[in-house]
Amino acid sequence: MSSLELIRLFLAVAEHRSFTLAARRLGVSPTAVSKGVRALEAKHGVTLFVRTTRSVSLTDAGAGLLAVLKPAVDQIEEAFTGLERFQRRPAGRLRLSAPRAFGFLVARELVPRMRAAYPEIGFDLSLDDGLVDLVADGYDAGIRLGQAVAQDMVAIRLGRPLAWSIVAAPCYFARHGVPTGPRDLLRHRAIRYRFTTSGVLPTWLLRDGDGEFQLDPGADLCANDTRMIAELARAGLGIAYLPDIEIDDDLRHGRLVRVLASHVPATSGLYLYFPMRSQHQPKMRALVDEASKLAAEGLLDLVDRG
Structure with a gap:
């Protein structure tokens, strides 16, 4: 028997002061209980119970062991009982990764809705424009453009093409x-x-009379942040390829000018994605439900061309 099984036998006998009652509670034979207790005593070289034909009582060694083990086992049982709340009610902490340019959607729409509906769920939000390995980096879910989502992930569309x-x-x-x-x-x-x-420098998706193609222009200036790229463009340092959500205000006020509009196709919209094995967790089901509701209401759609 394992140490945990021997502990269960010892505690049952100590509680009932009977090998027979302990066996009945554990669903094993009295012989199995007796053998287990003897094995525990032999392993540690002490006598834990005084046995007579009419009663079973603890020795000093047994009473000392009980005093230590009982609170520890109770705490372990409480810990496992606590897991039930994760089955019944969404709770715990959600670690989410999103691009910087779209993080406001998480802060403005998704998190407030989730906090109102599920106050027992906490959030750890990370904004990162680069590709993220959810599993390796310890995230529960991410929000990315569709083409950036790995094929082995569950993906939920959040809005229209970008x-x-x-x-x-x-x-x-x-x-x-x-x-x-x-x-x-x-x-x-x-x-x-x-x-x-x-x-990696992602290419620019364009189209002409022959269809869509990838263009790989020069790279005199590079940055890993779309806000910085927009700032460099506003400074007159070059041409940039940016999502409208990043530059909508610049376009309206003339700080930036759009060109070749008919040659730039829309790309896939934003997706919520997560590992398949995590989709049955209550907190993940809650996240998917709320994100899907927001998407159906159009609250996660991004700025249209204007």
Whole structure:
């Protein structure tokens, strides 16, 4: 028998002061209980019970062991009982990862809704524009564009396709001219995004009369943050390829100018994603339910082209 099984036998006999009653409670034979207690005594070289034909009582060694083991086992049982609340009521802590440009959706819409409905769920939010390995980095779920979600993840669509634009400051176009076609971009100064972990520069998705294609312009300037890329573009340092959600105000006020709009297709929208094995956790079911409701109400849709 394992040490835990021997402890269960000892505690049952100590509680009932009877091998027979202990056996009945544990669903084993009295012989098995007797053998287990003898094994425990032999293992530690002490006598734990005084046995007579009419009674069973604890020795001093047995009473001392009981005084230590009983509170410890009670605490363990309380810990396992506490797990039941995770089955009945969503509780615990959710660690979420989202891109910086879209983090406001989490803070403005999703978290307040979750906190109101499930006050026993806590949040640990991380904003990171790079690709994140949820399992390796200890996250419960992430929010990313669809093309960035690994195929082995469960993915829930949160909104409509995301609009992107090719933009630069008016002063840049005044100095370098305005591109008239997608491949003209190869002659311009590009401000590129670089993934933090891999160092990869994602290409720009464009389209022409032959369909969609990937363009890999120069990389005179790179940054791993879309806000910084937008700031560099506003300073007139080059052309950038950015989501409209990042630059909507700049476009409205003329700090940035959109070009080649008909050559920039919308990309997949945002998705909530998480490992398949975690989808049955109450806290994850609650997250999916609330995110799905927000998506159905259109509250997680991003800024449209204007």
